[in-house]
Amino acid sequence: AQSVSQHNHHVILSEAASLELGCNYSYGGTVNLFWYVQYPGQHLQLLLKYFSGDPLVKGIKGFEAEFIKSKFSFNLRKPSVQWSDTAEYFCAVNAQNYGQNFVFGPGTRLSVLP
Amino acid sequence: DAGVTQSPTHLIKTRGQQVTLRCSPKSGHDTVSWYQQALGQGPQFIFQYYEEEERQRGNFPDRFSGHQFPNYSSELNVNALLLGDSALYLCASSSWGYENTEAFFGQGTRLTVV
Numbered sequence: 411a412q413s414v415s416q417h418n419h420h421v422i423l424s425e426a427a428s429l430e431l432g433c434n435y436s437y438g439g440t441v442n443l444f445w446y447v448q449y450p451g452q453h454l455q456l457l458l459k460y461f462s463g464d465p466l467v468k469g470i471k472g473f474e475a476e477f478i479k480s481k482f483s484f485n486l487r488k489p490s491v492q493w494s495d496t497a498e499y500f501c502a503v504n505a506q507n508y509g510q511n512f513v514f515g516p517g518t519r520l521s522v523l524p
Numbered sequence: 525d526a527g528v529t530q531s532p533t534h535l536i537k538t539r540g541q542q543v544t545l546r547c548s549p550k551s552g553h554d555t556v557s558w559y560q561q562a563l564g565q566g567p568q569f570i571f572q573y574y575e576e577e578e579r580q581r582g583n584f585p586d587r588f589s590g591h592q593f594p595n596y597s598s599e600l601n602v603n604a605l606l607l608g609d610s611a612l613y614l615c616a617s618s619s620w621g622y623e624n625t626e627a628f629f630g631q632g633t634r635l636t637v638v
Contacts, residue, residue, distance in 0.1 A: 512616075
C-alpha cells in the first residue's frame with residue numbers, strides 16, 4: 411500500500427527565512443506527486459505537481475519542489491517565506507496505475523512570524 | 525466558472541443518525557472523489573465516482589456509500605454515525621484519465637457527531 415510521510419509536524423520561521431519541507435513516499439511503481447496548501451478557512455489548493463520530465467518543478471507563489479526518485483522524496487522549498495505563507499502543507503501521491511485517488515501525508519503546519 | 529461546491533458547510537448530527545453530503549464538481553470535470561480529513565490529519569480517500577459508478581474505494585466501511593448523478597454531481601451518505609465520523613469531508617473533482625490527474629477541492633463539509 412502507498413504511504414506518504416512528512417518530516418515535520420509544525421515549522422515556525424521568521425519572514426525572509428528559507429523553507430524546506432520534507433516528503434517521502436512509499437510505492438514501487440510510477441507516481442504523480444503533488445503539494446497542496448490549505449490556508450486557514452480555505453480549501454485545498456494545488457501548489458505544484460510532478461508528472462514526468464524535469465525533476466525540479468516550479469509552482470505558484472515562488473514555491474518549487476525536487477523529485478529524487480532514488481530517495482522516494484519530493485521536498486518543497488521556498489527561498490524566502492512571507493507571513494502570508496502561514497498555512498498547512500500536504501504532500502500527496504497518486505499512483506499512475508491506480509486511477510486518480512490521492513494518498514496524502516499528515517501535513518506540516520507552517521507558521522511564519524512577522 | 526464555479527469551482528467545486530459542497531453543501532452544507534457545517535452539520536451537527538447525533539450518533540446513530542444518517543447524513544447526506546453533496547458536491548457539485550468544477551465545470552468540465554466528470555470524476556468526483558470524496559475524502560475524510562480528521563482534525564490534525566491529512567485527507568483520507570473514501571471513494572471515487574465516474575460515469576455514475578464507484579470506481580475505487582479506500583479503507584472505509586460499508587456505512588459510507590455514495591452516488592453520482594448524470595450531471596456529475598455526487599452525494600456521500602454515512603449511516604449509523606459514530607463519534608469518530610466527526611471530520612471535514614472534502615470533495616475533489618477531476619477529469620477521468622491517467623495523464624492529467626490534477627484535482628480541485630471544495631471547501632468541505634464540517635460534520636460533528638454528538
